Amino acid sequence: MSLREAAPAKVNLFLHVTGRRDDGYHLLDSLVAFGPAADELRGAPGGGLTLTVEGPFAAALAPEPDNLVLRAARALAAHAGVPARAALTLVKRLPVASGIGGGSADAAAALRLLDRAWGLATPPAxxxxxxxxxxxDIPVCLAARPARMQGVGEVVRPAPRLPPCALLLANPGVALxxxxxxRARTGPFSPEAVLPDSWPDAAAMAAALAALRNDLEAPAIALxxxxxxxxxxxxxxxxxxLARMSGSGATCFGLFATAAAAKAAAAALPDAWWTAAGPLYEATAG
Structure with missing residues (x-):
């Protein structure tokens, strides 16, 4: 076994909070896309289960004794009844606690990688x-392709067909x-969005998304x-x-028609900010 798995950034193109369950979990409605940056998980044979974290944001995870990657590995091994054996390396390129699902994407990558490495062929359900x-957030990250996410995250349905477009991601270096x-969110809940089957181009998609919102943007800005x-x-x-915050922040995104335009915009932002720009992530290429 010597495998690699991309863990691309999860971007909420809109995010409505539609209600709250009796157990306190919020109900959501969101259109999710992936890219243009990703962590990477690498796996090699090991006598036990180990995780090494490297990369520009490794220090933010160093104090964690039970990273989500390890929890995912143990859960999969327990489900399959196999020993949890692998030497894993996580290359942490996505900022931590930044609204782009880095930890969730890493855990999903662990499930995909180890399901292959251990020859499990676990049924998708x-x-x-x-x-x-x-x-x-981990279920929507499993397939790492555009999806409509609802409920508390357990409802994952195909997204409308997205036109060619590109994203710019920017984070000012603060965790949220x-x-x-x-807890900081106030006001009424939002309705579920009505989306078409597809959009003819990026401008049409942006116009439709502009009529929606991220309900966590206002409380994030207050904080x-x-x-x-x-x-x-x-x-x-x-x-x-279109410019909007992703998830619970503080990473924000810009929607552009082309990767060249997104990359030019990234170059114009402050050097102190973390940025990434390019086309949407293609799961088949990862």
Whole structure:
């Protein structure tokens, strides 16, 4: 076994909070896309289960004794009744606690990689159930392709057909823990969105998404006002069709018609910010 698996950034093109269950979990409606940056998980044979973390954001995970990758590995091994044996290396390129599902994408990558490495061929429904027990965002990250995510994350349906487009991601270097943002949210719940089967081009998609919103954007800005600065800076770039925060922040995105326009916009943002730009992630290429 010597395998690699990409763990691409999860981007919420819109995110409505539609309700709250009796157990306190919020109900969501979101259109999710992936890219243009990713962590990478590598696997090699090992006598036990180990995880090494490297890369530009490795230090943020160093104190964690039980990373989501390890929890995913143990859960899969327990489900299959096999020993949890692998030497894993996580290359952490995505900022932590940044609204782009880095930890969830890493756990999903672990499930995919180890299911292949251990020759399990776990049925998709069983893998989905394992993912949901580990975290609400992990099921949508399993396939790493555009999807409509609803419920608490357990409902994952095909997305409308997305036109060719590109994303710019920008994070100002501040962390925003998801529970903190949800606690700060006030006001009524939003309805589920009505989406078409497809859009003819990126401009049409952006126009439709502009009528929707991210319900966590306002509370995130109240907690970290710099988020509003990031959105404004992205929106001011030539060719930007839509600028919005992803997930619970603080990463924001710009939607562009072409990768060249997105990359030019990234180059114009402050050097102190983390940025990534390019086309949407293609699961078949990863």
């Amino acid at each position: 069983a893998l989905h159930a394992l993912a949901l027990r580990l975290g609400a 823990p998801t529970p903190e943002v949800f 970290r006002p710099v988020v509003a600065d990031v959105i404004s800076a992205i929106a001011a770039q030539p060719g930007c069709l």
